[in-house]
Amino acid sequence: MAVTLKDVAERAGVSRSAVSRTFTEGASVSEKTRSKVQKAADALGYSPNALASSLTTGRTKLIGLVSNNFHNPIFLEVFDGFTKGLQARGLRPLLVNLTDEVSPENSIRMLRAYSVDGVIVASSTLPASFAEAFKDAGVPVVHSFGRQSASPKVNVLGIDNIEAGRLAATTLLARGYKRVAFMGGPKTATSTQDRLKGFEEVITAAPDVGLSVSFASNYSFDAGRTEMTQLLQSNPAEAYFCGDDVLSIGALSSIQSAGKRVPEDIGVIGLNDMEMAGWQNINLTTIHNPIKQIIASSIELIESSLNDDTRYPEARLFACHVVERGTLRPLPQP
Helix, strand or coil: CCCCCCHHHHHCCCCCCHHHCCCCCCCCCHHHHHHHHHHHHHHHHHCHHHHHHHHHCCCEEEEEECCCCCCHHHHHHHHHHHHHHHHHHCCCEEEEECCCCCCCCCHHHHHHCCCEEEEEEECCCCCCCHHHHHHHHCCCEECCCCCCCCCCCCCEEEEEEEHHHHHHHHHHHHHCCEEEEEEEECCCCHEEEEEHHHHHHHHHCCCCEEEEEECCCCCCCHHHHHHHHHHCCCCCCCCEECCHHHHHHHHHHHHHHHHHHHHCCEEEEEEEEEEHHHCCCCCCCECCCHHHHHHHHHHHHHHHHHHHCCCCCCCEEEECCCECCCCCCCCCCC
């Protein structure tokens, strides 16, 4: 049978309320009593009931972790970082799959049913209004990988996707490409729109450089492969900024299946620097997205919001850089 709070109290020679206070964060209990209770609990193998504790404290320590793209393997890295980081701080992640969900109402209803203390929206494609709906419902929220704003209504953290697009464009121009292309994810995604905006801004200002634009149905390997297969049926560009690593890997698969060489025939640059991009058989040149730093900062912000609901929303911007591998032609020698 499970060890109960009563068993611990009897072994420690204290009241049940003393045991309860020992395992209640912020409750008043002497060090002598705490030590006796802890020794008794360790000897009996007792663990406090988190759900019962939440009834006392009014806090579940549950954090809703919301995302909408489970087809992209980058989110395995994202979820790994978030779950480990939250658990290390004594918080409990509750993963919510919003694939194909366009309205926040169902999510708010579900997360309220679980009495979550806060929400982290981990998505680069959902609009700002999605995260803002949680705030309007009275739930502390952080939007990780969200669209940047000078005056955000909720905490938002991520990269400057417009600047990332500029960085991709200057990288291709520096290698002498004259026919370049943007192959983005879904056209409606804020990340796609911003990466294209920065890319177009630089390319259209360059003399004698042609630009073509296309969009994959989503951020996934199959979508990237399908879109590139269609592009190869006409006159493909010399180099593609695919806007996302998993799209890039799908595009590489299609290019290789068509009997073309990378980077000799077609160059590819991605974005995110996911672990898979560095695999020897992929070796993708890409733009590094500082995901670990964004996750750590997101957890720090959601925890701060739980303890102080008067904090003003912050926008935290993280810098990117190019990771040179093998899918673009080398820079010309001086």
